[in-house]
Amino acid sequence: MTGTRPERRPSEESVEASPTTVPATPPVAGRWRGTRPANVGLPLLGVVIALAFWWLVTSGLGLVHPVSLPPPQDVWDSLTLSRGVLLPALGITTLMTVLGFLISTVAGVLIGMTLAASRRAERMFAPLLVAVNAVPKIALGPLLVVSFGWGEKPILTMVFLLCFFPIVLSTATGLTTTPADLAELARSLNASWWQSFRKVRFPAALPQVFVGLKVAMPLAAIGAVIGEFYSDKPGLGYQILQYNGVGDTATAWAAIVLIAAMSIALYSALSFVERLALPWVRATTAR
Structure with a gap:
């Protein structure tokens, strides 16, 4: 027998199983809104505490x-009076720091990739790298002037x-510890x-590489x-x-x-680059 099918009313189970249409707040945006005051206020509070302790002692x-x-x-007064000398000196030191860091990054990543790609190369050169890193660098200052x-x-x-050594170590470690599920895929x-x-392998190693970069900065x-001492x-x-x-120790401390301040600014810039380059790391961590 033919006829019209009776209209079915959705059961409670089907209603509960249907996807909700209420838009959810993006977790990343909410996280940024919640932590932005702390990102600014807590470092400033730390600086204030350090200055108060400095003044106290x-x-x-x-x-x-x-x-x-x-x-x-006194240090602030010396910084204000000698800013015509110290600020250009700050530019020179910042330039040398950034150039040396970039050279170390390129060389360190390449050396780390070589050690990770060849176990024979790792056994051959890893002790030499450790020996070079263990040499007191301040003792090499006069020798570098004589050589260069x-x-x-x-x-x-x-x-x-x-x-360069932290960059080499972090790169080699990251490339040799690829998650097993990704390697199998x-x-x-x-x-x-x-x-x-x-x-x-390289995208999975980038968090480790950035750890070495932040240590090296x-x-x-x-x-x-x-x-610059030599x-x-x-x-x-x-x-x-x-x-x-x-004997002008106040101005010397102003330079220190x-x-x-330069180190904090460069480290913060590197952390910002890390957040831009590795957005999935922040999204998959609890912090």
């Missing part, structure tokens, strides 16, 4: 002689010697070595300052020696404060 309680550690107000002369080469070499798709490296600033480039390291030699 110098001016408040007088625990440290002003010749050894001037109070923050005055100018930028000793500074860039010092930066390279100080910060590449094999199941019959990917070539280059395809597997470009699509799977402050070391690059240290290397630039040490290199160079004729009038950077902040050179100015520290000059002002300390004439500028070095610290």
Whole structure:
């Protein structure tokens, strides 16, 4: 017998199983809105606490002689009076730090890739890299001047010697610890070595690579300052020696404060690049 089919009313189970149409707030945007004040306020609070402690041990309680550690107000006055010398020196030191860091990044990543690609090369050269990293770099300063002369080469070499090892180690570690499920996926798709490296191994190693880069960035600033101790480039390291030699410790400490501020700015810039290059890392972590 034919006839019209009776209209079915959706059951409660089907209604509950149907997808909701209420738009959800994007988690990334909510996270940014929730943490932006903390990203600015907490570092400023840390700076305020450090300055208060500095003032307390110098001016408040007088625990440290002003010749050894001037109070923050004296350092600020010296920075204001000598800004015509210190700010150009800051530009020179920043340039040397960034150039040396970029050279170390390229060389460190390539060396790390070589060690990860060949176990024989790792066994052959890893002890030499450890030995080079263990040499006190400040002892090499006069030798670098003798070998390369005055100018930028000793500074860039010092930066390279100080910060290339963490980059090599993090790159090699990241490339040799590819997650097993990703490696199996590449094999199941019959990917070539280059395809597997470009699509799977290197992207999976990037978080480790950035760990090495963030360790190396402050070391690059240290290397630039040490290199300027033995160079004729009038950077902040050179100015520290000059002002300390004439007993103007307040201005020397002003140069040290500028070095610290430069390191914080460069480290923050590198962290920003990491967030742009690796958006999935922030999205898949609990923080």
